[in-house]
Amino acid sequence: MTAAARVLELLTGRGETLAVAESLTGGLVAAELTSVPGASRSFRGSVTAYATPLKRDVLGVDGALLAERGAVDPEVARQMAIGVRRVLGADWGMATTGVAGPDPQDGKPVGTVYVAVAGPDGAEKTAALRLNGGRADIRKESVRSVLVLLSAELGKNAMAQDTEQNGGN
Numbered sequence: 001m002t003a004a005a006r007v008l009e010l011l012t013g014r015g016e017t018l019a020v021a022e023s024l025t026g027g028l029v030a031a032e033l034t035s036v037p038g039a040s041r042s043f044r045g046s047v048t049a050y051a052t053p054l055k056r057d058v059l060g061v062d063g064a065l066l067a068e069r070g071a072v073d074p075e076v077a078r079q080m081a082i083g084v085r086r087v088l089g090a091d092w093g094m095a096t097t098g099v100a101g102p103d104p105q106d107g108k109p110v111g112t113v114y115v116a117v118a119g120p121d122g123a124e125k126t127a128a129l130r131l132n133g134g135r136a137d138i139r140k141e142s143v144r145s146v147l148v149l150l151s152a153e154l155g156k157n158a159m160a161q162d163t164e165q166n167g168g169n
Helices: 003-014 028-034 052-057 063-069 074-088 135-165
Strands: 018-022 043-048 092-098 112-118 124-130
Touching: 003 018, 003 028, 003 135, 018 028, 018 074, 028 043, 028 135, 043 074, 052 063, 052 074, 063 074, 074 092, 074 112, 074 124, 092 135, 112 135, 124 135
Parallel strands: 018 043, 018 092
Antiparallel strands: 092 112, 112 124
């Protein structure tokens, strides 16, 4: 089972939805999710905020943060995940931002990537990646990484719910 299929299976089982905010991946996460039959049961949509002003104007990322640190930053990724969740009315949001190359961006080297997820009850997780390879490799690994991050968060969250429902045993 692919990471996208696993994420969608977990979300469907929980009756929850997902929205995606993408920068360096340019729609690849959404494409991976929609390649899974039945994705529409959980996947609401995506925002490809490639240009930095869109991160601020559409997703609500703090403009001062963007001016100070640039778009390639863990807090930017976190705010993108929160913002897309709000804008598209989803239970979970996930985001990708980074430098796929060929040139550095905002003083960050090629292969610097941040992925984030945000969900109900304040659930949030951000991961910093240092990826090798060419542009296509970096983008592909960013897609896989954000899906694995959400899958792990959903799995952890499901175990906590199960523990609560079964009296803590």
